[in-house]
Amino acid sequence: MALALLFIILFLLLIAGAPVAVALGVASLAFTLIDGVPSMVVLHRMVGGIDSFPLIAVPFFIMAGHLMNSAGVTTKIFAFARSAVGWMYGGLGHVNVGASIIFAGMSGAAVADAGGLGNIEIKAMREAGYDTDFSVGITAASSTIGPIIPPSLPLVVYGVIADTSIGQLFAAGLIPGLLMAFSLMIMVAVYAKIRNYPRDDRFRLNVFLKAFVQAILPLFTPIIIVGGILFGIFTPTEAAIAAVVYSLFLGLVVYRTLNFKRILRVSMDTVETTASIMMIVAASTIFAWILTSEQVAQSFANELLGFTDNKTAILLIMMLIVLVVGCFMETIAAITILTPVLLPVAMTVGVDPVHFGIILILNLMIGLLTPPVGMVLYVLAKVSDVPFERCVVATAPFLVPLISVLLLLTFIPELSMWLPTKLYR
Incomplete structure (x- = not known):
């Protein structure tokens, strides 16, 4: 009875438009009151959920992305990508994808990519004669690369909840992120052929070198973050702090585009975003504890395995569940709710937690491109x-290549597991 009430209250609050953290917290509190759980236990669980060293990386990665945007680094990244691939047919579409790959190594968030690069990309494509629909579509789709290629805020949160190595998750995201980019560039080539989209002048080495020199310092950001983590120089949390320090160095010393007012605004945006994420994590911790204590995950696993023991069918069912949830729920909230329920089932049929994390996040990224949340x-x-x-x-139309990559990663785990296996195991 109490468990049914938990889900009924949660569902009704979400339908009513309540913030996810509030919905999770109120539903969990109602359960604990009915079940007679001491309030101190609830508070202890919630505080313990956010008392995690890896979670310190969250505000720093958020701040690094905001600082890069505020410092004007995005324009240099776009110019470099244009000099590298703008000569191809449908050139600015390829530039769009290439810039997202580079920016992915700085922000780790799809919304930051869309907000930071999106304005520059769409404006440039409109001026060059590209259809508005194509410009918006490829910009939206390419922004989903950000949370797959490290650093990634969703992977940090998943790693904490699933008790899985964040370093391995970051390594596992590199190849899938590049596959996403490759599939989107194929889509751009098809559009360019059908609609006869323009391209920039032929590749010019002097233009490329000039753009590279102007962008070389920002390009060091993903090298510092990803390289430092993969080669064991520092932890993901320490990498996030290094990214902020380096972003401040670029904005204050090199480009001198940052001032006290901008840094204050960036800091306030970071606090606001971090607070919302931490509230969701804290509320979902008690929610996940209830699911564990009531053996909901085990019951779900038994029901699903009773329906079929075919690994392929189980993975397809779980991915369909994630896809539907991703259409209605914000990414971090979906991770915190789905991971405790689905991960035990995935591990039961032999899916590695690192592999599952990648396909879970990619699936939820597709949800960012679908209504009603999107x-x-x-x-x-x-x-x-x-x-x-x-x-x-x-x-x-751009969901087609992304879903194709998702299916490839789901059923060919080596695509995501090869690199972490070589580096960590």
């Missing part, structure tokens, strides 16, 4: 001044 679509609708409904239609 946070990336809302950001791009504002940036591009295009109605939300039109953004949905424009992005729909």
